[in-house]
Amino acid sequence: MRVTVIAIESLTKRYPRVTALDRLTVGITPGVTGLVGANGAGKSTLIKILLGLAPATEGGATVLGLDVAREGSAIRERVGYMPEHDCLPPDVSATEFVVHMARMSGLPTTSARERTADTLRHVGLYEERYRPMGGYSTGMKQRVKLAQALVHDPQLVLLDEPTNGLDPVGRDEMLALIRRVHTDFGISVLVTSHLLGELERTCDHVVVIDGGKLLRASSTADFTKSTPSLAVEVTDTDTHPDGTEALRAALVAAGLSAQAPGAAGAPGAGHLLMVDATDESAYDTVRDTVTELGLGLVRMEQRRHRISEVFDSQQPLTASGAEPARPDAARPLQTQKGGGGDVA
Numbered sequence: 001m002r003v004t005v006i007a008i009e010s011l012t013k014r015y016p017r018v019t020a021l022d023r024l025t026v027g028i029t030p031g032v033t034g035l036v037g038a039n040g041a042g043k044s045t046l047i048k049i050l051l052g053l054a055p056a057t058e059g060g061a062t063v064l065g066l067d068v069a070r071e072g073s074a075i076r077e078r079v080g081y082m083p084e085h086d087c088l089p090p091d092v093s094a095t096e097f098v099v100h101m102a103r104m105s106g107l108p109t110t111s112a113r114e115r116t117a118d119t120l121r122h123v124g125l126y127e128e129r130y131r132p133m134g135g136y137s138t139g140m141k142q143r144v145k146l147a148q149a150l151v152h153d154p155q156l157v158l159l160d161e162p163t164n165g166l167d168p169v170g171r172d173e174m175l176a177l178i179r180r181v182h183t184d185f186g187i188s189v190l191v192t193s194h195l196l197g198e199l200e201r202t203c204d205h206v207v208v209i210d211g212g213k214l215l216r217a218s219s220t221a222d223f224t225k226s227t228p229s230l231a232v233e234v235t236d237t238d239t240h241p242d243g244t245e246a247l248r249a250a251l252v253a254a255g256l257s258a259q260a261p262g263a264a265g266a267p268g269a270g271h272l273l274m275v276d277a278t279d280e281s282a283y284d285t286v287r288d289t290v291t292e293l294g295l296g297l298v299r300m301e302q303r304r305h306r307i308s309e310v311f312d313s314q315q316p317l318t319a320s321g322a323e324p325a326r327p328d329a330a331r332p333l334q335t336q337k338g339g340g341g342d343v344a
Helices: 043-050 072-078 094-104 108-123 137-152 168-185 196-202 241-253 283-295
Strands: 006-014 019-028 032-036 058-063 078-083 156-160 188-193 205-210 215-221 226-236 272-276 296-304
Touching: 006 043, 006 226, 019 043, 019 058, 019 205, 019 215, 032 168, 032 196, 043 188, 072 078, 078 137, 094 108, 094 137, 108 137, 108 215, 137 156, 137 168, 168 188, 168 196, 188 196, 226 241, 226 283, 241 272, 241 283, 272 283, 283 296
Parallel strands: 032 188, 032 205, 078 156, 156 188
Antiparallel strands: 006 019, 006 058, 205 215, 226 272, 226 296
């Protein structure tokens, strides 16, 4: 049985006009865990409760074995936190700020300065560490926020939308840094995001919430596992102006099940077929049929699930013992563009 870094049990947070968290129950194990949900899904509220900064209405949670309702101060000593909002004083250098945050975490002055230099080097800001942060780019400011979360060598870091405002290159660099936090230093990470592609590429585990309810919690590999379907994309020709339909009809005649994915008119659906491939002979049949029709084969690959499909499902999957979310609660999240391609 794996150790649980965060244990959440029937956690509810109500405000006068809205329920931010609704009987949320989930366990988070060591590694890099993504907490995904649309804006307003309850991600930031959950982080505040886990840090002991906001009380829960009902239920409870423990972080590193410490109760969030009674031991918030002890939790914050052992946990690093990177807030979503811009909170950096513009007239202070990165070194001054991170040293101050290290001292706030209980490090003596000498250790705070040594740890600050090491941490700023790790996040790629060593050469810029004495510049006032008001002149920093968005990416540099995000790195400072990550550095102050790491400087006291926590056991766990909570990162709230760490790639906000970054371009594709900046996002990829930040995601690589986040991955290294665990692989190089053994620090567990809980990272929130509404960009689904980030989590598929970065996290070991994913927790999906919507409307304060749990939709699903499992390993990233389970979310993105292969299916017995082939994605086949072809080009049209003068002989077959609708090459996809010609291929579909020919494959059906050959005994295979083939259909266009998603709704009619969906982007990219016009030249794509999903073909059931229960055995390897399906690959040969598709290849030979494409050749016989004189079509151009753009790609033929085994389809993989996407995390976004949890939100598209009319009956979302849940973690064991969790109450299924309302079908109408699932709403589409923003997909990621650039730095790894669209995720839909």
